Amino acid sequence: MKHSIRKPALCTAALLFSLSAPSQKLKITDFSSIKDPVKEGAETMSEMAWYIIGTVLLLGLIFVIWQVVSGKPNANTYVIAWFVALVLSIIGGFVV
Numbered sequence: 001m002k003h004s005i006r007k008p009a010l011c012t013a014a015l016l017f018s019l020s021a022p023s024q025k026l027k028i029t030d031f032s033s034i035k036d037p038v039k040e041g042a043e044t045m046s047e048m049a050w051y052i053i054g055t056v057l058l059l060g061l062i063f064v065i066w067q068v069v070s071g072k073p074n075a076n077t078y079v080i081a082w083f084v085a086l087v088l089s090i091i092g093g094f095v096v
Contacts, residue, residue, distance in 0.1 A: 050093070060082055060085065061082060
């Protein structure tokens with residue numbers, strides 16, 4: 001049984017070592033050489049975050065509408081919470 005545990009562990013360790021080994025192609029000489037790629041990557045991540053936030057809010061809105069249409073007792077609370085989440089995400093977008 002120990003043999004079956006060691007083999008995947010060794011394979012995983014070898015894979016992690018090979019992925020974490022520094023690449024010979026990446027040579028950073030100064031800060032200005034990586035400034036533009038980092039800025040572009042940060043902008044891409046920000047755009048992706050907005051798509052994710054929008055998707056979560058849309059799915060939440062579908063749930064809220066279903067609660068209101070079904071006449072559930074806490075439907076008003078869900079509507080208020082959804083609007084609070086919307087406002088906080090908009091404020092967060094202006095801050096960032």
